[in-house]
Amino acid sequence: MKKSLVICMVLILIVGLLGGCGAKQTPAAGDTGKKELPAITVKVSHNQPESSSEHAGAVAFKEKLEALSEGKITVEIFPALQLGSMREQAEAVQMGSHEITIQPISVMTPFVEELQIVDFPFLWPSAEVMWKVLDEEAGDKLLEKAEAKGFKGFGFWGSGFKNFTTKGKEIHMPADFSGVKMRVMPSPLLLAQYKAWGANPVPIEYAELYNALQQKIVDGQENPISTIAMNKFYEVQDNMVISNHGYLAYVFVANKGWFEGLPEEYKEMVTASEEEARKVQRKALEEKEKQFLEEIKQSKINIYELTQEERAAFVEASKPVHTEFADTADKKEILELIYSKIN
Numbered sequence: 001m002k003k004s005l006v007i008c009m010v011l012i013l014i015v016g017l018l019g020g021c022g023a024k025q026t027p028a029a030g031d032t033g034k035k036e037l038p039a040i041t042v043k044v045s046h047n048q049p050e051s052s053s054e055h056a057g058a059v060a061f062k063e064k065l066e067a068l069s070e071g072k073i074t075v076e077i078f079p080a081l082q083l084g085s086m087r088e089q090a091e092a093v094q095m096g097s098h099e100i101t102i103q104p105i106s107v108m109t110p111f112v113e114e115l116q117i118v119d120f121p122f123l124w125p126s127a128e129v130m131w132k133v134l135d136e137e138a139g140d141k142l143l144e145k146a147e148a149k150g151f152k153g154f155g156f157w158g159s160g161f162k163n164f165t166t167k168g169k170e171i172h173m174p175a176d177f178s179g180v181k182m183r184v185m186p187s188p189l190l191l192a193q194y195k196a197w198g199a200n201p202v203p204i205e206y207a208e209l210y211n212a213l214q215q216k217i218v219d220g221q222e223n224p225i226s227t228i229a230m231n232k233f234y235e236v237q238d239n240m241v242i243s244n245h246g247y248l249a250y251v252f253v254a255n256k257g258w259f260e261g262l263p264e265e266y267k268e269m270v271t272a273s274e275e276e277a278r279k280v281q282r283k284a285l286e287e288k289e290k291q292f293l294e295e296i297k298q299s300k301i302n303i304y305e306l307t308q309e310e311r312a313a314f315v316e317a318s319k320p321v322h323t324e325f326a327d328t329a330d331k332k333e334i335l336e337l338i339y340s341k342i343n
Contacts, residue, residue: 037263041074043098045083047206049230053288054102054250055079057157057281065273073266081207087186093255094150100254102157106187108251114145116189116325117335118156121246121318122311125342127158130247131282133341141334151253152260154274157281160224160289161244165237167219170302172310174198174317183209183221189325196321197314213237224248226285229292234301242305245314252278
């Protein structure tokens with residue numbers, strides 16, 4: 001009797017253990033152990049047409065992010081000022097009306113004043129040197145400054161070195177700017193730059209520039225080769241000076257609160273997609289600049305390049321602008337870091 005009781009108790013214990021093990025090993029129906037990520041839509045805005053390298057980069061960002069997220073993230077691109085002026089697009093992202101914008105440095109400096117260092121005249125000896133500096137410590141320090149203003153900065157994109165175009169007067173030396181009305185983006189730095197060279201700078205929105213040149217509201221403007229070609233400014237200007245006096249860099253920014261609220265997996269995807277898109281954009285710019293320069297050469301505009309002596313005169317005339325606008329300890333520190341990297 002006792003032996004039978006012991007055997008029954010052992011059998012009950014074995015069945016209980018097997019049942020417990022089975023409960024741990026068998027997942028509930030449909031439970032894969034993987035967290036389900038939400039489907040979201042991301043709006044990306046910029047100011048250039050679909051033929052631009054900026055748009056090529058935006059498309060690369062869209063394709064990469066949608067692929068990484070396996071379609072969970074949908075990216076909508078709004079080029080050519082579709083979501084308002086450049087400043088309005090930046091404000092919209094800052095306020096969270098849409099998620100991402102790609103804007104020129106001069107547009108972003110009213111929000112993040114440290115970024116204006118990138119716009120300093122005659123600072124960068126070449127695009128290669130500039131990218132090396134901005135993709136490392138100095139660039140990181142500049143992007144960090146955007147966070148206090150509600151932006152998450154990812155990286156710097158490019159539109160090319162800026163060149164002068166004018167009507168009725170050739171520019172070889174700073175003194176040649178005397179009496180010349182030059183359109184600039186609404187930027188205190190650019191206003192000071194042209195005043196230092198003796199010109200009369202006039203802030204005009206990008207969308208109004210062609211008409212302003214055509215109607216002789218201003219005598220000239222500055223822009224990269226690609227922008228001059230895409231907007232056909234050579235139709236209403238006599239001269240183009242290959243001055244390479246400043247680099248028109250763009251910055252890729254998102255609304256900080258939106259980005260920080262994303263699942264970690266999505267944060268990694270957005271970051272990786274921007275890094276890939278940045279490479280695509282810069283490569284596309286190189287290719288398009290060659291094509292656009294040939295287009296400009298086919299027009300009747302007079303094209304010439306600053307000599308070493310002429311460039312040296314502009315460099316000297318620009319030094320006070322660097323000093324004036326490196327007016328905080330943070331700016332001075334970042335500028336000195338950039339100088340050291342360039343040298």
